Amino acid sequence: MSNNKKHSSHSHHNHGDMDHSKHDHNEMEHHGGHHDHHAGHDHSGHGGHDHHHHGDFKEIFLKSLPMGIIIMILSPMMGISLPFQFTFQYSDILVVLLSTILYIYGGKPFYMGAIDEFKEKAPGMMALVTLGISVSYFYSVYAVIARYVTGEHVMDFFFEFSSLILIMLLGHWIEMKAVGEAGDAQKALAELVPKDAHVVLEDDSIETRPVADLQVGDLIRVQAGENVPADGTIQRGESRVNEALLTGESKPIEKNPGDEVIGGSTNGDGVLYVEIKQTGDKSFISQVQTLISQAQSQPSRAENLAQKVAGWLFYIAVIVALIALVIWMIIADVSTAVIFTVTTLVIACPHALGLAIPLVTARSTSLGASRGLLVKDREALELTTNADVMVLDKTGTLTTGEFKVLDVELFNDKYTKDEIVALLAGIEGGSSHPIAQSIISYAEQQGIRPVSFDSIDVISGAGVEGQANGHRYQLISQKAYGRNLDMDIPKGATLSVLVENDEAIGAVALGDELKPTSKELIQALKKNNIQPIMATGDNEKAAQGAAEILGIDYLANQSPQDKYELVEKLKAEEKKVIMVGDGVNDAPSLALADVGIAVGAGTQVALDSADVILTQSDPGDIESFIELAQKTTRKMKENLVWGAGYNFIAIPIAAGILAPIGITLSPAVGAVLMSLSTVIVAINAMTLKLEPK
Numbered sequence: 117m118s119n120n121k122k123h124s125s126h127s128h129h130n131h132g133d134m135d136h137s138k139h140d141h142n143e144m145e146h147h148g149g150h151h152d153h154h155a156g157h158d159h160s161g162h163g164g165h166d167h168h169h170h171g172d173f174k175e176i177f178l179k180s181l182p183m184g185i186i187i188m189i190l191s192p193m194m195g196i197s198l199p200f201q202f203t204f205q206y207s208d209i210l211v212v213l214l215s216t217i218l219y220i221y222g223g224k225p226f227y228m229g230a231i232d233e234f235k236e237k238a239p240g241m242m243a244l245v246t247l248g249i250s251v252s253y254f255y256s257v258y259a260v261i262a263r264y265v266t267g268e269h270v271m272d273f274f275f276e277f278s279s280l281i282l283i284m285l286l287g288h289w290i291e292m293k294a295v296g297e298a299g300d301a302q303k304a305l306a307e308l309v310p311k312d313a314h315v316v317l318e319d320d321s322i323e324t325r326p327v328a329d330l331q332v333g334d335l336i337r338v339q340a341g342e343n344v345p346a347d348g349t350i351q352r353g354e355s356r357v358n359e360a361l362l363t364g365e366s367k368p369i370e371k372n373p374g375d376e377v378i379g380g381s382t383n384g385d386g387v388l389y390v391e392i393k394q395t396g397d398k399s400f401i402s403q404v405q406t407l408i409s410q411a412q413s414q415p416s417r418a419e420n421l422a423q424k425v426a427g428w429l430f431y432i433a434v435i436v437a438l439i440a441l442v443i444w445m446i447i448a449d450v451s452t453a454v455i456f457t458v459t460t461l462v463i464a465c466p467h468a469l470g471l472a473i474p475l476v477t478a479r480s481t482s483l484g485a486s487r488g489l490l491v492k493d494r495e496a497l498e499l500t501t502n503a504d505v506m507v508l509d510k511t512g513t514l515t516t517g518e519f520k521v522l523d524v525e526l527f528n529d530k531y532t533k534d535e536i537v538a539l540l541a542g543i544e545g546g547s548s549h550p551i552a553q554s555i556i557s558y559a560e561q562q563g564i565r566p567v568s569f570d571s572i573d574v575i576s577g578a579g580v581e582g583q584a585n586g587h588r589y590q591l592i593s594q595k596a597y598g599r600n601l602d603m604d605i606p607k608g609a610t611l612s613v614l615v616e617n618d619e620a621i622g623a624v625a626l627g628d629e630l631k632p633t634s635k636e637l638i639q640a641l642k643k644n645n646i647q648p649i650m651a652t653g654d655n656e657k658a659a660q661g662a663a664e665i666l667g668i669d670y671l672a673n674q675s676p677q678d679k680y681e682l683v684e685k686l687k688a689e690e691k692k693v694i695m696v697g698d699g700v701n702d703a704p705s706l707a708l709a710d711v712g713i714a715v716g717a718g719t720q721v722a723l724d725s726a727d728v729i730l731t732q733s734d735p736g737d738i739e740s741f742i743e744l745a746q747k748t749t750r751k752m753k754e755n756l757v758w759g760a761g762y763n764f765i766a767i768p769i770a771a772g773i774l775a776p777i778g779i780t781l782s783p784a785v786g787a788v789l790m791s792l793s794t795v796i797v798a799i800n801a802m803t804l805k806l807e808p809k
């Protein structure tokens with residue numbers, strides 16, 4: 117499916133959020149300035165805009181605060197003097213001066229933001245706030261002038277104006293903090309990579325270099341307790357390394373020479389000498405970050421809807437505000453009308469609605485990543501919630517893929533058993549199938565040197581073939597061999613036949629074990645009304661054995677093509693299909709399924725064709741992913757209902773519809789509510805959590 121190709125990576129979100137995402141971005145730069153190699157990436161929580169940053173709400177708020185307080189002390193609220201107020205001759209002139217400064221300085225983020233919105237032909241939040249503060253400011257200036265000119269009392273709204281600006285600044289400062297926190301795991305990832313690395317030079321001396329300057333092939337020393345600066349292979353030393361934040365595996369992993377370590381993991385007590393294999397964009401952590409930001413910047417269906425509604429809100433608010441203005445001028449007076457108009461403009465915050473979905477997505481992708489659940493295509497979350505069928509492959513997905521060689525059978529006297537094993541191990545050198553590694557290790561344990569092959573080709577879903585010593589060999593499934601064999605096959609074993617020039621010369625029977633969490637997964641699927649089907653390339657007997665234990669429907673002897681057709685058939689029955697595979701040869705069906713889940717990160721094919729990548733191959737993670745999908749979808753719905761519902765109720769009240777029963781809102785209260793609505797949406801997103809494993 118890989119919808120991401122269709123989407124542009126730069127989404128245009130509601131414009132209310134631009135200052136927030138921009139702010140995230142800045143924070144990223146403060147904390148992660150040393151990650152030069154990430155410079156081209158979009159780290160912002162929800163698809164950053166390239167707008168200019170119109171100042172820091174915190175700073176502007178703090179500087180505006182004293183001015184705002186003086187204005188409030190010197191001007192009566194809605195014409196009523198409060199106890200702490202006092203005035204003196206021409207104090208209103210001072211108020212006008214201070215308010216003008218406040219309008220220009222404190223209002224700047226809003227009117228600059230509004231200009232951007234109009235340039236993008238999508239007026240929104242900033243435009244509304246600008247209208248609100250401008251109306252109250254200009255009307256109040258007019259009121260003071262009118263007072264001097266006519267000598268009559270004309271009410272001004274400087275109290276409302278200054279409290280409005282202050283609360284707006286404060287509200288956006290709080291919002292930004294809340295919004296920033298939702299996408300924090302992404303930032304946490306960036307912080308895992310240390311600034312410097314200790315490079316071991318030719319003469320064994322150590323030079324400390326910035327990580328960005330590391331080259332593939334460099335030998336580095338990782339001290340105890342330090343984070344590994346880049347992906348590499350251990351040359352010397354042993355230690356326990358914690359990869360929890362990268363792969364979700366919570367226990368530290370024992371690492372010895374020859375083992376691989378990933379950049380960003382935390383070294384335990386030992387000192388490690390590591391040869392760098394991967395740096396910059398190609399490193400594991402960087403790929404994870406790219407996946408996250410890609411997923412976060414893709415608009416999903418729910419989000420598109422939210423954005424559209426948020427876009428209309430500007431027009432709705434302006435129309436309602438105008439109606440309120442006219443009606444209140446008729447039934448009351450100009451100053452009442454102005455107050456209702458300003459409140460209406462201010463309260464209609466498309467912000468909560470615009471952030472409703474991106475915040476949940478940011479939280480959910482980050483949370484997923486911290487547990488080794490990498491969501492590449494965001495729509496996968498929504499689709500998983502409605503899934504009907506899950507097709508799972510057996511080997512490597514439900515079973516460990518760590519085969520034991522149970523039996524090596526000979527069909528003639530031409531070769532000894534050791535020679536057959538040498539041929540088996542040799543031809544497997546060209547395969548990445550789980551069977552291959554198992555046979556190679558088996559030969560190693562027996563002290564048998566693999567035959568060296570001139571060429572090896574993989575026959576997808578059947579086995580491998582190659583040339584050695586002038587003969588053509590194949591190691592293939594019994595189905596691919598197509599003839600009966602004269603042997604007793606161990607119960608439930610996987611069987612592969614070694615063929616020389618079209619004649620069977622040997623066979624190897626292998627046993628594999630179910631993963632401990634497989635059964636639980638199948639039960640969980642059934643509970644969630646997702647029908648599990650096991651489709652395996654393995655033989656009938658092996659498939660049946662596993663299926664019985666798991667209690668799952670199964671199809672055996674399925675070639676990659678068969679699996680593809682199965683997914684196609686299920687989709688034709690209008691079923692939403694999740695396909696789970698280990699990615700070795702399941703790529704076509706992973707791509708075709710509504711949701712493709714690749715277990716066990718690694719092969720590039722899986723990365724390309726799957727929508728979701730589980731870095732560990734624990735079936736329990738499939739369960740966690742379903743949980744993540746369901747919870748994410750629920751949070752999105754809640755946020756949409758809240759974000760839209762808020763405006764539905766707040767706008768009419770702000771316009772004064774409940775005035776007859778004595779309920780009215782001042783512009784300042786409107787500003788508080790509008791900020792609160794966004795904060796609630798952000799908090800709701802942040803409280804998305806997964807059950808501990």
Ligand SMILES: Nc1ncnc2c1ncn2[C@@H]1O[C@H](COP(=O)(O)OP(=O)(O)OP(=O)(O)O)[C@@H](O)[C@H]1O
Nearest residue numbers: 509510511547549577578579593611612652653654
């Ligand atoms: N590298 C290999 N070495 C030996 N036999 C192989 C190899 N690759 C495939 N085969 C044979 O082909 C059969 C089908 O392989 P395929 O990769 O389609 O399925 P699988 O990975 O074993 O099972 P599943 O579909 O459940 O993952 C295997 O059971 C095995 O007998």
Ligand SMILES: [Cu+]
Nearest residue numbers: 241465467790
């Ligand atoms: Cu807002």
Ligand SMILES: [Mg+2]
Nearest residue numbers: 509511698700
């Ligand atoms: Mg397979």
